[in-house]
Amino acid sequence: MTVERTLVMTLCTLSLGSWMSGCSFLRPPLANTSPQIGVPTSASNSPNSNISKNITPADRAIPHYKHIFTIVAENKGYAQIIGSPNAPRINQFAKTYGLASNFYGEVHPSEANYVAMLGGSNFGIHDDDAFYCQSASSDAFCPHAHKPDYANHTITAKSLLDQLKQKGLTWKGYFENLPAPGSKAVVFPSGIRALYAVKHNGFMNFKSVQDAPDLTQKIVGLDRLSTDLKSGKVPNYSQIILNQCHEMHGLAECPNQDRLIQTGDAQIGKVVDQIMKSTIWSLPDNSAIVLTWDEDNNPAQKTDPQGCCGFDPKGSTNFGGGHIATIVITNHGARGIVDPTPYNHYSLLRTTEDALGIYEYLNEAGDLDKGVKPMKKLFALPVTRMN
Template structure:
């Protein structure tokens, strides 16, 4: 068992590694408690469940930008954004400016740094880092490049499954199995290495409430904890920024840290 996780002055932990996974188009009740998602629900029982987490809007793409940069950046649809066309601060640029490591791991991306709009089951609309000129395209890796030695992971990274494995084109069970097969070993490792796995969704199935599943797991997380506080992608972004001692991007400045779930 690793050392007791340290905490920043604001009460959130200071993990060695944070891996954020973004899944697609399913509401809270479609995943949490569902027999189609046994792995995610095992993480719920051993981690933290945010029962009142909400996305910002519909459709998908604006929510990815919200989580990454604290703002939807005026995006209202899923059309491809011109690579490097946005200059706003974001989690990636903040980490880089602070001298901390950042990366994204994108399943079915044809090659590292490829800014293609669509390729097979890969879609750029789920990869907001390509829209920002202050995030090097070289920090966008294929998922095949995800480290097997987890000590080599960046301080913060995003994992984006392809259109099938993120539950967009395929069912909940397919995505749940992908998570277990591809990130289950990291989740287990995180439990003894002061690290966090955060699983969230871009949006629900299209309702006005937009209540999405969000689960946090790892050594800094109190097992079996639940929070019924209302949170959004902006709150998750702010929490990660505070874990890393970063400034706040966009609406994260007026958001709230996720609390009540930490060891």
């Protein structure tokens, strides 16, 4: 351990499971990242694990999209958002465009849901430990590493990002308060005001991203979104993650701690407006903005079932993350859609793989037998009738 790391760790006071408020924001050097015992065999860390090419007519019915922007908010259940006077912008989007009214997270807590969106599995991750953690890690940001079924948090399996690269398509993650482009920080700033937290950055869990030579061009600050939109050089797939005071997660030091939904609604509205006012939104190419949440972590909102589409309360990859809202805003798609079909983030991944012309489905995203379906109604184009 370096002198710098020793000093930082000495100065930190960190309780188990609360690394997002820790004062160390630098990751240690990555240790051996070979797969660990406890990773479920249904989604191993092997680079070519469980890829399905079973394309259905519903998959073929998804139109081609040039741009998909995914905005992920935090920890609020469906009933806390839809119909709430505290979220007027989000409810207007849901009413005007498309609402998935029966959408679920996969697991608790946050991190594994972000991983599931990109890899089609949580790969055995059941905590918010840092992306470099592995079994028996002694790092302060790996507080659960002593557990016997602990999974390697660096994933070598194929992800959506690898699929995009193979297809010649582009991706980028926009993170508010990221300390620097390509940063591998765990939290930033230090202390209890950690506005950026890597547990909400599922990109970093994948080794191909960690090792990417162009990482500084792929993991960037939220300010880059405005620049990219103005230039018209936006990626085919992007995730947009606001800071913990703006994404409805909250921190003890957030000035809006008692108004998290109101603040999140306003901030999300600004991002959506920014995209919709850009030139790409008025082009003939199809573009979509997907607004989703990671999970519902409010015990008062928890009702059965907690998941869908392969949901198994005793399983390891989809034991349920609660009922959450997901809204699909399209520039040329149908309007006023409420789709009650059961969906989860695996469904969203499958739909993204269809919309971007990939047509191969990672892990649980390929589980048709478990009810994973493409979100056809929400991404469909209006039918033009001939006179």
